[in-house]
Amino acid sequence: MNIHIAGGGRVGSHLAALLAAENHDVTIIEHDLNRVEQVDYALDVSTIRGSATSVMLLQEAGVANADLFVSVTGLDEVNLIAAATAKGLGAKQVVARVDDPTYIESNILYETILGIDYLLSPNALTAMQLTRYIERPGMIATEDFGKGLVQARQMRITKSPTGNGKTLKDVVLPEGVLLGMLSRAGVVSVPHGDSVIEEGDLVTFVGKRDQMDQVQKIFQATTPKPERVMIMGGGSIGFHLAHMLEHEGRAVKVFDWDINRCKELAEALPKSKIVCRDATQRISLEQEHVQDWDAFVATTHDDERNIMASVLAKEVGAQRTMCVVHQPDFAHIVGKLGIDHAVTPRASLANRVLKLVHQRTHSATTVLEEGEVQIVEHIVHPKAPAVKKTLSDLKMPAGALVCAIIRGDSVIIPRGPDRIEADDAVVLFVSPEALQKTKKLFTR
Amino acid sequence: MNYALLSKYLGFFAGAMGLLFLPSIGWAMWFGEWDVIMGLLLASGASLAIGGILYILGRNADSVLYQREALGMVASAWFLAVSLGALPYICTGSLGVVDAIFESSSGITTTGGSVLNDYDALPKSVMFWRMFTHWLGGMGIVVLFVAVLPYLGAGGKQLFRSESTGPDPHGLRPRIRESATLLYRIYFGLTIVQTIALMATREMPFFDALCHTFSTLGTGGFSTKAESIEFYDSIVVETILIFFMIVASINFSLYFAMIKGNLKSLFRDTECRVFIGVLVAAVLLVTANLALPHARGDLAHYREFTGESIEQVHYTWPHAFRTAAFQVTSMITTTGYATDDYDTWPHFSRMLIVWLMFIGGCAGSTAGGMKIIRVIILLKMVYHRVESTFRPKRVRALRVGEHVIDENVQQMVGAFFVMNIAWIVTGAFVMSLLGMPLISGVSATVACLQNIGPGLELVGPHQNFSVVPDLGKLYLAFSMIVGRLEMFTITVLLVPSFWRVGR
Numbered sequence: 001m002n003i004h005i006a007g008g009g010r011v012g013s014h015l016a017a018l019l020a021a022e023n024h025d026v027t028i029i030e031h032d033l034n035r036v037e038q039v040d041y042a043l044d045v046s047t048i049r050g051s052a053t054s055v056m057l058l059q060e061a062g063v064a065n066a067d068l069f070v071s072v073t074g075l076d077e078v079n080l081i082a083a084a085t086a087k088g089l090g091a092k093q094v095v096a097r098v099d100d101p102t103y104i105e106s107n108i109l110y111e112t113i114l115g116i117d118y119l120l121s122p123n124a125l126t127a128m129q130l131t132r133y134i135e136r137p138g139m140i141a142t143e144d145f146g147k148g149l150v151q152a153r154q155m156r157i158t159k160s161p162t163g164n165g166k167t168l169k170d171v172v173l174p175e176g177v178l179l180g181m182l183s184r185a186g187v188v189s190v191p192h193g194d195s196v197i198e199e200g201d202l203v204t205f206v207g208k209r210d211q212m213d214q215v216q217k218i219f220q221a222t223t224p225k226p227e228r229v230m231i232m233g234g235g236s237i238g239f240h241l242a243h244m245l246e247h248e249g250r251a252v253k254v255f256d257w258d259i260n261r262c263k264e265l266a267e268a269l270p271k272s273k274i275v276c277r278d279a280t281q282r283i284s285l286e287q288e289h290v291q292d293w294d295a296f297v298a299t300t301h302d303d304e305r306n307i308m309a310s311v312l313a314k315e316v317g318a319q320r321t322m323c324v325v326h327q328p329d330f331a332h333i334v335g336k337l338g339i340d341h342a343v344t345p346r347a348s349l350a351n352r353v354l355k356l357v358h359q360r361t362h363s364a365t366t367v368l369e370e371g372e373v374q375i376v377e378h379i380v381h382p383k384a385p386a387v388k389k390t391l392s393d394l395k396m397p398a399g400a401l402v403c404a405i406i407r408g409d410s411v412i413i414p415r416g417p418d419r420i421e422a423d424d425a426v427v428l429f430v431s432p433e434a435l436q437k438t439k440k441l442f443t444r
Numbered sequence: 445m446n447y448a449l450l451s452k453y454l455g456f457f458a459g460a461m462g463l464l465f466l467p468s469i470g471w472a473m474w475f476g477e478w479d480v481i482m483g484l485l486l487a488s489g490a491s492l493a494i495g496g497i498l499y500i501l502g503r504n505a506d507s508v509l510y511q512r513e514a515l516g517m518v519a520s521a522w523f524l525a526v527s528l529g530a531l532p533y534i535c536t537g538s539l540g541v542v543d544a545i546f547e548s549s550s551g552i553t554t555t556g557g558s559v560l561n562d563y564d565a566l567p568k569s570v571m572f573w574r575m576f577t578h579w580l581g582g583m584g585i586v587v588l589f590v591a592v593l594p595y596l597g598a599g600g601k602q603l604f605r606s607e608s609t610g611p612d613p614h615g616l617r618p619r620i621r622e623s624a625t626l627l628y629r630i631y632f633g634l635t636i637v638q639t640i641a642l643m644a645t646r647e648m649p650f651f652d653a654l655c656h657t658f659s660t661l662g663t664g665g666f667s668t669k670a671e672s673i674e675f676y677d678s679i680v681v682e683t684i685l686i687f688f689m690i691v692a693s694i695n696f697s698l699y700f701a702m703i704k705g706n707l708k709s710l711f712r713d714t715e716c717r718v719f720i721g722v723l724v725a726a727v728l729l730v731t732a733n734l735a736l737p738h739a740r741g742d743l744a745h746y747r748e749f750t751g752e753s754i755e756q757v758h759y760t761w762p763h764a765f766r767t768a769a770f771q772v773t774s775m776i777t778t779t780g781y782a783t784d785d786y787d788t789w790p791h792f793s794r795m796l797i798v799w800l801m802f803i804g805g806c807a808g809s810t811a812g813g814m815k816i817i818r819v820i821i822l823l824k825m826v827y828h829r830v831e832s833t834f835r836p837k838r839v840r841a842l843r844v845g846e847h848v849i850d851e852n853v854q855q856m857v858g859a860f861f862v863m864n865i866a867w868i869v870t871g872a873f874v875m876s877l878l879g880m881p882l883i884s885g886v887s888a889t890v891a892c893l894q895n896i897g898p899g900l901e902l903v904g905p906h907q908n909f910s911v912v913p914d915l916g917k918l919y920l921a922f923s924m925i926v927g928r929l930e931m932f933t934i935t936v937l938l939v940p941s942f943w944r945v946g947r
Contacts, residue, residue, distance in 0.1 A: 002618075020597070025618040033850060041511070044598045046618040 001025065001357065004066045004091070006052030006082045007073035008035045010326065011097065011122060013043065015070065015350040018371040019357065020044050021432035029061060052082040055089070064090035067360075070353055072097040084114045093117050095353060099124075099236050118356065122349035126324060127240030127299075129343050133322065134229060134295060135248065138220045140202065140341075143366035144209065145377045146406035146425045151209040152180075152375045154202060154368050156341065159221040162196045169193035174214040176413050177207030178403045180429050181373050186332030188372045190401065190429075200335045204373060206403040206427060208411050226294030226320065227251060232279035232309050233300035234258075234265045237324055237345070241299060246271045253288065255279040280309045282316060291317030298323040303330055310339045347371070361439055363425065374430050375403075378442035382422035386441045392416035399431030400438045445943055446513050448505035450520065455499025457521050457589060461528045462491030467576065468532060471651075472569035480567045483536035490535075491528045509599025512942065518586050518606040519933050522925050525552055525585050532573045538566055542914045549921035550909075551577030552585065553928035554810060556665020556780040556897030557888075559910040559917065563670040568651065575655035575666055581928065582662025582692070582810035583631045584608065591624035600624075606933050610807020610815055611860070612853050616700045630699050634661055638688045645680045660688045663811045665780030665897035672782040672905070679766065682783060686773045693777040693805030694719065714845035715806050715817045722803065722816070723776055726796055730768035733793045734759040768793075776800040778812035780897025782905035794900065798887070801896050812895030812927060814864065820844055821857045863931040867893055871923050878916045888912065892920040893927040 001024045005012050008030030016026045016039065026045035029052045030036050036047045050057045052071060063069055069086035071079040076098045083096035095118045103110055107119040133140065140154040161171045168191055173179065182191040183202040197203065197219070205215050229245055231238050234256035242252045242265075252272040256262050262276040277284040279298070290296055296313040298306035303325045310321040322341045325331050334342040351367040354374075358365035364377040380386060386394055391402060391414055405412040406425040412418060420426065430438050465488040472481045509517070526549045533544035543559045550557050551574055560566060566574070580588065586607040590600045601620045605613050616623045635657055642653035655668050669675035673682060694716050701709035710716055759767065767784045774781045775797050786797055804813015824842050831838065842849045868889055875885030880902070887899030888909070898905040909917065926934040936942055 020619070023619070025622075027618050037852075040601075040614075042598055044601055044618075044620050046614070 001067040001360075002062075002065055003027070003068045003070070003357070004029065004061060004063055004086070006030075006069070006071040006079070006086075007097075008032070008039045008047070009072070009074060011072040011346040011349055012070075013039050014328070014346045015072065015353055016043055016045050018350055018354055018432060021371075022357075022435045024357070027061060029057070053078055053085065055085050058082070058085055058089055066091040067093065068357060069094045070097075071095070072349065076100050076103060080110075080114060080116070083116045087115045087117075093356070095120060095356065097122060097349060101236070101239065104240075120349055120352055121236075121240075122345040123236040124240045125348035125352060126237050126343050126345040127244055129348055130237075130241050130297060130299075130322060130324075131244045131248070133341055133343075134226055134245065134250075134297075137223045137225070137320070138216075141366065141368055143364070143375065145206075145364050145375070145427045146404070146411065149209060149406055149409070149411050150206065150404045150427055151212050152204060152206045152366060152427075153212055153215070154204040154373075155216065155220060157197055157199050157201045157203055157219050158223070159219060160197045160199050160201075161218055163198075167193060168195045168197065171218065173218075174207070174211040176411060177205055177211050177215055178413055180204045180206050180375075180401065180403050181368075183369060183373065185335070188369070202369070204368065204375070204429075206375065206429075207413065223320075224294075228293045229253075229295045229297060230288070230290060230293045230313075230318070231255065232296070232298040232306070234261050234274070235299065235301060238299040239265065239268070241297065242269050242272050253293070255284070255288075280305055280312065282312060285313055285316045285318075291319075293318065295320045295322065297321075300324075301326065303327050307334060307337065307339065310334075311337050314338050361443075371432060374432065374435065376428055376430055376435070376438075378426045378428070378439070380420055380422055380424045380426055380442050381444045383444045384422075384442050386420045386426075387422050388419060390417050390419050394420065394441065396441070397434040397437040399434035401429045403427055403429055445516055446505065446510075448502040449509065449513055450502065450516055451498045452502030452505045453509075453517055453589075454520060454524055455495045455497070455502060456593065457495070457585075458491050458498055458524060458528060459495030460589065460592070461525060462488045462495060464576075464580065465491065465532060465573065468569045468573040471572045472567065475568045477567045477569050480536040480538075480569055484532055484569065487528075487531035487535045490531060494528070509596065509602060511602050514599060514602030515606055515933055515936055516942075518603055518929065519937050521586050521589070522552070522929060525581075526921065526925065529573075529577055532570050536567060536570050538570050542917050543910075546909065546917040546921045547574065548577065549924045550892075550897070551575075551664065551666060552581035553895050553924040554578050554581045554662040554664040554778075554812065555892055555895045555924045555927075556659070557891060557899075557903070557909045557920070558666060558897075559908060559912075560670075561908070561910055563668070571668055572651070572655065575658045575664075575668065578662035578664030578666055579635070579658035580662075582664065583627060587624045587627060590621060591628050596621070607929065609809065609811070609930060610695075611818055611821065611857050613808060616697050626700060627696055630696055630703075631661065634688070634691060638684070641684050641688075642681065645678065645684065647676050647678045647681050656685070657688070659781075660685055660779065661692045661810060663689065663692050663777050663779045663805065663809075663895075665774070665778075667781065673770070674783045682766070682770050685781065686770060689773050689777040689779050689781075690720075690723070693809045693811035695806045695808035697808055712845075715820065718820060719776075719806050719816045722800075723773065726772045726776065726800060727765070727769050730772055730789075730793045730796060731761070731765045733790050733796075734768060735761045735764035771797070772800065775896065776803060776805065776813075778804050778894055778896045780891070780905075782898060785904065785906045787900055787904035787906070798890070798900070801890055801894050804894060814861070814894070817844065818857050818860060821849055821854060822861055825854055825858065860931055863935055864893070867923060867926055867931065871919070874919050875912075875916060878913045878919075880912065880916065888916075888920060889923065893923045895924060895927050 003024050004027045005016055006029045008028045016028055019026050020043055028039050029048045031051050036049045040047050048061050063086045069091040071082040079096040083094040087094045094116050096116050098119050099121050104121045104124050138156050138158050143152045181204040182189050228251040230253045232255045234254050242254050245252050254274050257278045259276050262274050266274045290313050296318040298309045306323040310323045314321050320340045325342050328344045331342045331344050354367045362376045363379050366375050402414055404427040405414050469484045529548035529552050530544035533539040546559050584607045586603050590604050604620050638657040639653050642648050652668050659666050698710050770783045771786050804815050805811025807815045807817045871889030872886045883900050884902035888903045891899035902911050
């Protein structure tokens with residue numbers, strides 16, 4: 001696919017890296033010379049230096065032939081104009097990143113008026129991810145495949161059935177469930193019988209949907225749903241989070257040290273308590289009784305402050321702590337500091353866009369973490385190379401693993417001798433590099 | 445430095461070289477040269493074996509190719525290619541080791557200077573390899589590697605840039621592997637067209653036409669004949685060669701733009717226009733210089749060195765134009781074909797030839813030299829500095845055509861120029877220590893460093909490099925690689941900290 005990305009910052013370059021790994025033709029438009037050079041050096045994509053709002057530049061860049069145009073600069077208005085212009089020039093699908101709640105709240109209206117296919121906000125997506133994690137502790141993502149017969153769940157392990165000499169083969173998984181991917185400190189691997197699962201690991205399970213709650217019981221300690229959530233930082237993420245939690249009926253307290261921002265928040269969030277103080281000070285946390293609240297979430301734009309405040313909150317007595325980190329390298333180490341969960345805004349947005357890309361070729365898909373883990377579903381074409389072949393005959397590319405076959409209403413968790421038939425739905429784990437090759441096996 | 449990864453990729457590379465000997469083996473069978481087939485098979489087998497060993501040594505390497513590894517990879521790939529490329533000469537007993545290395549380096553770097561004295565004694569299959577190296581080296585052996593090997597990702601981009609010519613090389617397509625493939629497709633297309641054109645003249649059989657096509661498009665300069673293009677003495681052949689030498693010296697991305705329907709891109713490109721302008725001006729100047737009797741220079745210097753007496757050649761205007769057009773094109777495109785001994789020309793024309801050697805063709809082509817674009821940037825940089833001495837407050841951007849050249853590129857061009865001079869000075873000293881006379885030594889260095897081929901006097905177009913002492917041949921072979929990779933890639937190898945692990 002021919003994909004143009006406006007903005008080569010954190011979000012843009014991350015997205016470009018993921019798309020380039022999947023062999024798409026990627027062009028980045030960026031006005032800052034240093035960023036252009038950085039991208040040019042690090043990624044196998046082409047770069048154009050200039051403003052993404054310039055119609056001349058977009059025309060010259062060949063946006064008219066783009067299958068997808070994504071505008072992810074730091075400025076909402078630039079993104080809106082760039083995306084609307086690209087659409088006008090003939091780009092097939094356009095996406096704009098916006099962070100201002102004004103645009104997000106009436107996104108459908110804006111989408112219709114401006115002709116933009118999707119308005120996406122990394123901050124709102126991040127807040128949504130945090131809300132989901134608060135609602136269902138330990139659960140990072142769920143995705144249904146095969147019309148709801150099969151479910152993939154990525155969860156954080158809080159109770160490991162292995163250890164003390166017991167390995168995975170001693171654990172009895174419910175029938176029809178496969179343990180697919182194990183991610184520890186950012187390193188993804190496929191676990192085998194002798195593997196040991198540790199607390200804090202991220203594990204992805206795929207299997208029959210009705211068995212998944214059973215899995216959850218084995219690998220997760222039961223924790224009560226947090227009713228009271230403390231949020232540090234009343235910025236865009238903090239606001240969205242408070243807004244969503246308020247909507248769910250949770251008690252919310254928001255810290256922000258800017259009195260003007262606090263006043264705005266107090267107007268916009270009628271049910272939340274707004275406190276104007278610095279949550280990185282021990283005394284603030286103590287006086288606001290952080291130990292009596294169920295969860296503490298640090299959401300400022302400053303990674304170091306988020307991490308330190310979370311550690312401090314834990315120290316003072318917070319039950320569970322979560323934080324937002326913008327630098328993805330930090331996301332894997334926060335577990336070591338006793339922080340329960342970290343969310344990366346750029347990954348939230350990139351994974352959402354990647355999903356849009358995959359939707360054109362796959363019947364269902366999900367992208368986890370920083371894009372290293374992807375689960376896709378293919379409906380097997382009757383003339384595809386894979387038809388009538390057994391899994392052991394089928395030469396799957398390295399980095400791809402078939403984890404479920406759905407035939408009619410039955411789910412098969414496949415082994416070597418199982419055969420693939422036309423019109424089966426096949427659910428696979430794939431690495432970005434293996435994505436294209438795998439696709440060829442199941443399509444014509 | 446990630447030596448394991450280097451070893452793994454070089455293993456692939458050496459194996460690929462082994463396969464590239466196969467066409468020569470085919471020709472050996474065609475011509476019935478059964479006595480050299482064993483030698484060629486040995487060369488091929490040796491390359492494959494070396495490749496296998498290197499690959500096994502590095503098989504467990506993790507595959508992230510950083511800038512440092514990319515530079516190390518390109519440099520060592522070229523040294524390896526030159527060494528392996530010498531095997532066909534050595535294994536068939538055609539040349540000694542030093543001569544073989546010189547000939548191999550001269551071929552792959554598309555220099556075209558030769559040590560070959562007896563052209564008829566060289567088996568045709570080995571001759572084919574000799575010409576084929578021009579074709580491979582012209583577009584670049586590592587670019588070929590990038591085109592063939594999948595999953596190099598951004599690392600492939602580093603490789604591509606370390607080998608491509610010009611100050612700011614970038615791909616034609618978003619993905620570098622596609623760019624490399626596309627360049628080779630254009631190159632391949634040109635090869636077919638030129639071979640057919642040369643055969644249509646009926647002056648050349650298929651073998652000669654193909655060989656000269658390799659040599660022209662790589663802007664190399666080897667010929668299958670000792671007399672070079674003078675052998676054919678045909679205006680049609682010369683015209684075809686002039687045309688394709690120019691084609692090979694223009695930025696290949698312009699052809700891509702033309703294929704895409706932008707037919708005017710060739711005429712809009714500043715570098716291309718300047719290139720053609722310089723070429724035409726030089727041809728006219730040399731024509732006039734040759735044809736006007738009073739402008740003829742003194743030839744005494746030449747007799748002093750060779751001891752022979754040279755008869756005065758009188759050029760008519762048409763003859764002068766024909767000679768000048770071919771010879772000037774041959775020199776500015778850094779090909780190095782000869783239809784005439786330009787060393788017998790008047791001083792002014794000889795001088796002009798030397799300067800044309802420096803300038804070279806356009807960026808992104810197969811030509812050597814400094815490249816027109818760098819000369820333009822350098823001159824503009826100097827002009828801006830001069831202007832700033834009397835108009836210090838003036839702020840201006842350096843433009844070439846519509847493109848603004850940013851400071852980073854400007855500095856690289858400046859550094860390139862200084863490095864170029866430094867390598868020439870070093871080479872000149874080495875040559876003089878080995879006993880080469882001044883003009884011969886300097887011109888040999890320049891001709892090798894700028895990948896042209898023939899120089900002046902002892903290494904002039906009617907002489908060859910066999911007079912250079914063995915050490916000198918090896919040094920020149922080395923400087924050809926320095927020049928082909930545009931100084932930086934090899935110079936960086938001389939920085940000790942480049943090699944240390946983890947610094």
